[in-house]
Amino acid sequence: MAQSANEFARRFTTxxxxxxxxxxxxxxxxNRTIGAFLSAREHQHxxxxxxxxxxxxKTSDMDNDPMALIMSAEYSKAAE
Incomplete structure (x- = not known):
């Protein structure tokens, strides 16, 4: 929902x-976005x-499985 700054200021409580x-x-x-008013949940997100x-x-902190997949990846080839 978009509101003009003037309308937002006038109806802040609503x-x-x-x-x-x-x-x-x-x-x-x-007609340009200058900001947003977020709920507490959205702000935390x-x-x-x-x-x-x-x-x-760090690669040293990774498990072997993801590291093996990275090492065997081929450029421009989609995963199977």
Missing amino acids: FREQVQSGGVIEVTAH CLDMKKREREVI
């Missing part, structure tokens, strides 16, 4: 209640995803 059900409200100005993006897995 949107706060709507977003609590787990949604996201996109906020626009001059974003934080979790950012954390996973920064995780580093």
Whole structure:
């Protein structure tokens, strides 16, 4: 759901209640997205995803099966 920044500011209480059900409200100005209002659940999901993006897995910490698959992979060949 997209709302103009003016409308969002005017009806903040209404949107706060709507977003609590787990949604996201996109906020626009001059027909461009300038931000979003997230439920607590969506915000936590974003934080979790950012954390996973920064995780580093050392090859020495990997199990043998995934490492063997990586080592035997062929460029441009789809998995069977």
